Amino acid sequence: MSDELQKHRAKKSLGQNFLKDQNICRKIVDAIDPTENDFIIEIGPGRGALTEFLVETGARKLVALEMDDELARRLDERWPHLEVIRMDALKFPWESLNEGPCKIIGNLPYNVGSKLIWDIVSRVQTLERAVFMVQHEVATRLTAEPGCKAFGGLTAWVNNFCTTTYLFKVPPTVFRPQPKVDSAVVRFTPLPVEKWPAAPDRLSELIKILFQQRRKQISTILKKRWNQSIEEWFESEGISPKIRPENLTPKQFSSLSERL
Incomplete structure (x- = not known):
């Protein structure tokens, strides 16, 4: 990773917590099962911890959504063939992803993770697989079974569009700055569109x-x-x-x- 990217200081206002453990990064990227034929969108690449491994996969198209202008510029310079879109992922037109199967990955900011997942699973009809790191509490809700305390509105919504799999817990120590809670990685496998809710x-x-x-x-x-x-x-x-x-x-x- 370039020195310029490593020097970038996290902005609390954007909920930035940068991954620094390469083994965790590789596990997250491997969970999306990347191939050379893939179209992959990464949300919030930050310093490029996951991006570095995504680039190594040789995916035919790799897009990064980054709302931090300085980081977006540095990512563009580091990987010229990476398509960096400078915008808030919450404002991205997810319905526009219609050029074929796509995979979406990201270390999502805690403050917007649930909202992003709510939108993505219900609006991207071409989604093939998604892997997100979220706050551990959110991960348990996403993968909860009916009848348990963790089952909530997010669970009911997401599981009408995808099956969810809890993959592994991630401790605060692998981030800079360190968050106060654990994180976890969840895989989303879409249901056929014809099985989506009618209303x-x-x-x-x-x-x-x-x-x-x-x-x-x-x-x-x-x-x-x-x-x-x-x-x-x-x-x-x-x-x-x-x-x-x-x-x-x-x-x-x-x-x-x-x-x-």
């Missing part, structure tokens, strides 16, 4: 309604919206409307949302 807007609405009052029974939360169709849905599923939101499966969230 994603309704699903999103239902998830937000239910998990804003997650300690209450579903029948209580939906009292003002209750109708015969919802009543019949619970009967057909063979479950009580008195259960709490975390006891529904992701697919049950999707089918129930269509009855609202």
Whole structure:
């Protein structure tokens, strides 16, 4: 990695924590199963810790989204054939990725990781695989099973578009500056688009309604919206409307949302 990139100081305002352990970096890149035919997008390359290994894969197209102007310039100079896009990944038009299968990878800032994942899994129809490092607590939520405390709105949403796999924990000591909590790496494998929710807007609405009052029974939360169709849905599923939101499966969230 170039000296210029290494000298760059982390900016707290951008949630920057730079990876410095090459073994961890290689494991993260290997998890995306890169090949020479791949189109890979990296979110927040920072000093290029993952980028260095991504470049070595010989992927046919490699794009980096970096909102720090100084880092973007230095990455451009270090790897001229790397396509560096200077912008906030939250504002990237994910639906525009339609030129064929793509893979997305990144060490995501803690403050925007969940929002980015929410958008990417539901908007990139050409996604082949994604691997993200996130705060450990978020990783446990992303991979939680129905009925457990960690299962939440993010779990219900993401698992209607992807299957998620918890890969490994990453300690604070491999970052500079060191965060105060553990991180973890999660792999996302998309479901076929034809199995995606028929009404994603309704699903999103239902998830937000239910998990804003997650300690209450579903029948209580939906009292003002209750109708015969919802009543019949619970009967057909063979479950009580008195259960709490975390006891529904992701697919049950999707089918129930269509009855609202």
